[in-house]
Amino acid sequence: MGIPSKNWRLRNQRYRLVGEICEKCRAPIFPPRDVCPECEAPAQTPYVFSGRGEVYSYSTVYHPPAGFEKYVPYTVALVRLEEGPMLTAQLTDVDPGEVHIGMPVEMVTRQMQTDGDEGVIAYGYKFRPRMR
């Protein structure tokens, strides 16, 4: 349902972690929202995040929503980026039992979801463990 155009629209943030930076208070912003959540000034200057961060919290999903059945079990996490903002992403290349809060992670581009059996494959960011 509209996935190709949506993927195109979100390509910079999904593939390269492009957010924004507030010109007024210099807060880095991800996901991009065009208005600074800290000071409410307009913020449309692109800012590329390093992709490094650490796990703030995580959970392994056993009962997926429609569209994610073939991926279970998978582990989702809140990742605190080293520049400050937090995002939601799946963890990859790691056993669920090895994940812990504070674990250093880095961004990789992976398949996120297929739009039905014959559908378009959406790619985007996931995070994997990183050596300190």
Next chain:
Amino acid sequence: MREVAIIGIGQTKVGEHWEKDLRHLGLEALQAAMRDAELERVDALYVGNMLSGELTGQEHLGALVADFAGLRGVEAVKVEAACGSGAAALRLGYVAVAGGLADVVLVVGVEKMTDATGPEATAALAMAADADHEVAHGLTFVAINALLMRRYMYEYGYKKEDFAPFTINAHANGMNNPYAMFHGKVTPEAYAKARMIADPINLLDSSPVADGAAAVVLAPADWARRSGKPVVRIAASAVATDAVALHDRRDPLVLEGAALSAWRAYQQAEIGPEEVDLFELHDAFSIMAALSLEAAGFARRGEGVRLALDGEIILQGRIPIATMGGLKARGHPVGATGVYQVVEVVQQLRGEAGANQVPNARVGMAQNIGGSGATVITHVLVREK
């Protein structure tokens, strides 16, 4: 502004109503509320619902429910605010009566969820979250709450079993509520063995998918006083919002929307948390009960679970919660839940809560949460003398 009273309540049993569709569930609750109010005339109808379009293919519930209730011609609209839809509808009804634009307003919350498969319902409920930045990554609503619970345990040093009192209390109270979905006692052993849904949240931490409808009738408090019946007045009606996505919150473990909503309600009612006799909170998951208790000022940060462990949330405790079973045992027909909570507070304030009666209950609070804390609607009800 005029003072507003609740002059009628009605509800259907929560559960799997395979023989009843959306409109008939709504009708049953609505007619019960009208009978209770001993009224036949209505100026406006607000229908709280979240998922009728997604799960049953039916939108346009304002006109539909009005038509089937024999109210054709009346002003009627559907109100949506995710799992907070029910209380959002009540809020609009309150605004209409308080503002003098309507005298008698009917508010019904209704949801029909059990026609859908598990994955369909799971995907539909996730629409309360950020589609592009949470749900696209496979996050379910349970997983969002699991992220909160895991971090809570980490920051404050609680163990999984410390959350059991929320479940045990809700199910103990649900046993005496004929409208509740579940009527079974839960033991600490059963809680420990419950099937994992999204680690660390198990089946008994979660509220069930269900069908149900609840309704209230609003009128000017002056009318209610003339009726000679006990008057339950809406002393506060407050809505606040927060970021929809968990990762966009300043501190995910603080429900700022809930704190703001509760604070506004206390201001309006001119009371503090210590004057609240019972609190119907949004215990969609155990962690939400803990965070709600903290946000509304009943426990300090990190001490919501401690309050439950100390036995303060049971009917005889300092702040009874889920007094008729809460979302876990009464059930959570999402768009109807906010109205069920208020119906139950009215039962308590009228002294009609049976075996679950909180002694001398005079001030009751209900708080309905949309999403993981993005829309929070708080109502304070007061029984007059």
